[in-house]
Amino acid sequence: MEDKHLGVYIHIPFCASKCGYCDFYSLAGCDSRMGKYQDALLRHIQEAASTMAPYYIDTVYFGGGTPSYYGARRIADAFNILKRAGKVLKSAEVTVECNPDSVRRHELHILRGEGVNRISLGMQSASDDLLKIIGRRHNFAQVKKAVQSIRAEGFDNLSLDLIYGLPGQTKEDWADTLARAIELGPEHISCYGLKLEEGTPMYAAYLNSPVIPSDDEQADMYLYAVETLARYDYAQYEVSNFAKRGFASRHNMKYWDMDDYIGFGPGAHSCIGSTRYSFTRSLEGYIAGVTQDGNLLDEYETLDELDRAAEYIMLGMRRGRGISAEEYHRIYKSDFTPLEELLREYEKDGWTKRLSDRWCFTPTGFLLSNILIGSLLEAQAQHRIRANPWIESAAGQEPQITLPSESF
Numbered sequence: 001m002e003d004k005h006l007g008v009y010i011h012i013p014f015c016a017s018k019c020g021y022c023d024f025y026s027l028a029g030c031d032s033r034m035g036k037y038q039d040a041l042l043r044h045i046q047e048a049a050s051t052m053a054p055y056y057i058d059t060v061y062f063g064g065g066t067p068s069y070y071g072a073r074r075i076a077d078a079f080n081i082l083k084r085a086g087k088v089l090k091s092a093e094v095t096v097e098c099n100p101d102s103v104r105r106h107e108l109h110i111l112r113g114e115g116v117n118r119i120s121l122g123m124q125s126a127s128d129d130l131l132k133i134i135g136r137r138h139n140f141a142q143v144k145k146a147v148q149s150i151r152a153e154g155f156d157n158l159s160l161d162l163i164y165g166l167p168g169q170t171k172e173d174w175a176d177t178l179a180r181a182i183e184l185g186p187e188h189i190s191c192y193g194l195k196l197e198e199g200t201p202m203y204a205a206y207l208n209s210p211v212i213p214s215d216d217e218q219a220d221m222y223l224y225a226v227e228t229l230a231r232y233d234y235a236q237y238e239v240s241n242f243a244k245r246g247f248a249s250r251h252n253m254k255y256w257d258m259d260d261y262i263g264f265g266p267g268a269h270s271c272i273g274s275t276r277y278s279f280t281r282s283l284e285g286y287i288a289g290v291t292q293d294g295n296l297l298d299e300y301e302t303l304d305e306l307d308r309a310a311e312y313i314m315l316g317m318r319r320g321r322g323i324s325a326e327e328y329h330r331i332y333k334s335d336f337t338p339l340e341e342l343l344r345e346y347e348k349d350g351w352t353k354r355l356s357d358r359w360c361f362t363p364t365g366f367l368l369s370n371i372l373i374g375s376l377l378e379a380q381a382q383h384r385i386r387a388n389p390w391i392e393s394a395a396g397q398e399p400q401i402t403l404p405s406e407s408f
Helices: 031-047 072-085 104-113 128-133 140-152 170-182 201-206 217-232 250-256 282-289 303-317 325-331 337-348 364-368 369-387 389-395
Strands: 005-012 056-064 086-099 116-122 158-164 188-193 237-238 242-243 261-264 269-274 275-279 297-302 352-355 358-361
Touching: 005 072, 005 250, 031 072, 031 261, 031 282, 056 072, 072 086, 072 104, 086 250, 104 140, 116 140, 140 158, 140 282, 158 170, 158 217, 170 217, 217 237, 217 242, 217 352, 217 364, 250 261, 250 303, 261 275, 261 389, 303 325, 303 369, 337 369, 358 364, 364 369
Parallel strands: 005 056, 005 261, 056 086, 086 116, 116 158, 158 188
Antiparallel strands: 188 242, 237 242, 261 269, 269 275, 275 297, 352 358
């Protein structure tokens, strides 16, 4: 029997301050709650031992918030509890997100000693002026110093996060950021387009503002990144992610491949088989739910075959390797022909390409992926109705499929 593998996500919801664009569940000015949260987190991981028992854990990801601000000792303690509660492979990819202003050499030493082997660093821009505008606490000099410390402690798997489409940012600014990021020699680079999220300070300040680069300007920045990173051997393996050979994020691949993963912390999501659930986006609610045996769940659903097939299309087409008829049939016993016909039409427009038995987006297609994926899902639904006329009347009563938000 084939071994089952599991990814583990541990959410650290604390930050020194909130960035102007961030709508992730994170809190500033709540350091006094770190101890109570740590107690709840460790207890929750221990209680999940039976759920994790059938699996070998091959990826662990500490995200946030700002895990490096939370402290290496707390992260190490959580990781050690996980090792006791589950079967963590020695070969597991173990990532910790860090911000340049909270990277400390002695803390990196602790993390490395405990088995952390991948660092994701929030560089965002090489322009100190742009960093101030978006509310980042660091400057580019701190980015360089953080990278030096990360390398000095023996980490050979480093990812840098970058953002384009920032207020007042020009293509020249973006080209400079990319060049400086490449000079730092990371194994992985993520490029996210700025998205103004309702409820954030930047949404209020910049919605419909002329200083935000236009859609065409952002598209130019994106295509420039794809072309430039390819020249330096960073392969695009997902719409926003680029990596040297062998350094694609194994943990993030679990999300895109619909593999099993379990999350801990407020707002964390889990996927076990066909079951999806997430926890309350409230620090106090999470702590109370764990310590007082209350209700932690925010959302819970079980997906049927059609749901999983739609998810396969949505997630698969975000990846550089795309989708195939064989994989589609394995998930959903239905005809791939209507989808392939549409993919061929996209190919004529330069939006898709066929590589052996797989279909994937071109860089231009990625820019239109939300719209194109929507059409693929519509084609899937229409074929389902034609193949099963008796469900036509019920089709209109089904909940509408919501597309995942793009990173740009």
